[in-house]
Amino acid sequence: MHDDDAKRHDVIVVGGGQAGLAIGYFLAQQGRDFTILDAAAEPAAGWRERWDSLKLFTPARYNALPGLAFPGDPDRYPGREDVVAYLTDYARHFDLPVELGRRVRAIRKADGGYLVELDARAYAADQVVVATGPFQIPFVPAIAERLDGEVVQLHSTAYRSPDAIPEGRVLVVGGGNTGFQIAEELSASREVHLAIGSRQMPLPQRILGRDLFWYLDATGLIRKTAASRIGRRMAGRDTLIGSTPRALHRRHGVQLHGRATDAAGSTVSFDGATKLDVEAVIWATGFRVDHSWVDVPVFDGEDRLVHRRGVTASPGLYFLGLSWQHTRGSALLGWVKDDAEHIANQIETFSATVPAEPRAPERVA
Numbered sequence: 626m627h628d629d630d631a632k633r634h635d636v637i638v639v640g641g642g643q644a645g646l647a648i649g650y651f652l653a654q655q656g657r658d659f660t661i662l663d664a665a666a667e668p669a670a671g672w673r674e675r676w677d678s679l680k681l682f683t684p685a686r687y688n689a690l691p692g693l694a695f696p697g698d699p700d701r702y703p704g705r706e707d708v709v710a711y712l713t714d715y716a717r718h719f720d721l722p723v724e725l726g727r728r729v730r731a732i733r734k735a736d737g738g739y740l741v742e743l744d745a746r747a748y749a750a751d752q753v754v755v756a757t758g759p760f761q762i763p764f765v766p767a768i769a770e771r772l773d774g775e776v777v778q779l780h781s782t783a784y785r786s787p788d789a790i791p792e793g794r795v796l797v798v799g800g801g802n803t804g805f806q807i808a809e810e811l812s813a814s815r816e817v818h819l820a821i822g823s824r825q826m827p828l829p830q831r832i833l834g835r836d837l838f839w840y841l842d843a844t845g846l847i848r849k850t851a852a853s854r855i856g857r858r859m860a861g862r863d864t865l866i867g868s869t870p871r872a873l874h875r876r877h878g879v880q881l882h883g884r885a886t887d888a889a890g891s892t893v894s895f896d897g898a899t900k901l902d903v904e905a906v907i908w909a910t911g912f913r914v915d916h917s918w919v920d921v922p923v924f925d926g927e928d929r930l931v932h933r934r935g936v937t938a939s940p941g942l943y944f945l946g947l948s949w950q951h952t953r954g955s956a957l958l959g960w961v962k963d964d965a966e967h968i969a970n971q972i973e974t975f976s977a978t979v980p981a982e983p984r985a986p987e988r989v990a
């Protein structure tokens with residue numbers, strides 16, 4: 626499709642989750658001509674893909690996007706639906722131009738700016754912000770293919786509640802917050818096993834009556850950059866908030882295993898040569914990012930995005946909301962605003978250098 630056929634904006638934001646909405650807030654404040662394109666049919670798609678009983682690990686006081694408090698008791702731990710409602714309300718409150726059902730298939734350089742291609746249309750823009758989330762493609766290890774068709778298996782994004790899981794023995798694979806929450810929920814009604822591939826650093830949710838994130842905020846740790854010594858150490862090890870393998874076993878009877886290394890029929894093998902027959906497996910094994918549709922040379926030889934705090938070497942192309950884009954807070958509700966504001970400032974500076982669109986001469990009657 627040619628640039629001439631495309632609808633033009635100064636800025637296009639791809640993705641209307643918390644990152645897309647946060648940058649939208651700053652662009653609206655600048656009075657900029659922009660639109661936010663989201664593939665999903667409904668707002669807050671990322672959160673809708675998570676299980677029904679999900680409880681946030683950040684209390685309400687730390688879940689606000691810029692300009693609008695998260696409702697309710699600031700010390701409560703909201704659920705999934707609270708976030709869906711908040712994000713939906715946020716876009717409405719600031720009248721942000723979110724266009725749903727608009728999956729972007731490609732971004733290319735064109736005529737000094739960018740062409741943003743969808744299935745049946747295209748948009749042109751001087752600047753583009755990619756805010757498609759830190760968790761894109763559900764990752765399932767290859768051993769999953771060796772399990773019998775009779776074993777029910779699903780990735781954590783497809784898990785909603787215990788109702789859809791067979792009565793028998795269930796194995797949850799993945800020792801992160803997701804694996805722990807799902808294993809705990811299932812343990813109320815079935816025999817549950819958890820395979821932990823690499824141990825994450827357990828941190829208590831509350832310490833001396835205060836939430837963990839209060840300490841991370843008060844000490845400045847949440848804003849330590851990925852390039853700092855302590856940031857590098859923090860980024861290298863995921864954290865498990867509010868639980869430990871021991872507590873999960875003692876309080877909920879979940880049986881623990883090492884890394885799941887192989888599978889055959891209905892049997893899964895673990896590090897240490899132990900085996901287990903299972904009726905169902907839930908893969909809480911994380912995600913991969915996919916920026917293969919961004920057809921602009923901003924990736925290294927291993928397809929990793931090269932950027933500085935979301936700003937790429939291609940003028941006017943930015944990323945927002947990546948894990949550790951700048952700090953631990955970069956992909957969290959309450960702190961994504963810091964990077965969003967940074968990118969918005971870059972956009973404002975860059976805009977000042979872009980020559981204004983030539984206008985058609987006014988018609989004289």
Ligand SMILES: Cc1cc2nc3c(=O)[nH]c(=O)nc-3n(C[C@H](O)[C@H](O)[C@H](O)COP(=O)(O)OP(=O)(O)OC[C@H]3O[C@@H](n4cnc5c(N)ncnc54)[C@H](O)[C@@H]3O)c2cc1C
Binds near residue numbers: 642643664669729730
């Ligand atoms: C299980 C789980 C629990 C979490 N709990 C917390 C918590 O307690 N507190 C906290 O602060 N953070 C939490 N997070 C982290 C983070 O807040 C979320 O991952 C959040 O959804 C990230 O927001 P985002 O806007 O960057 O991405 P997303 O919410 O994933 O939004 C991306 C949007 O982009 C759209 N999109 C994707 N590709 C395209 C495309 N090609 N074209 C157009 N649109 C596209 C999607 O439809 C989606 O709406 C949690 C994450 C997970 C996985």
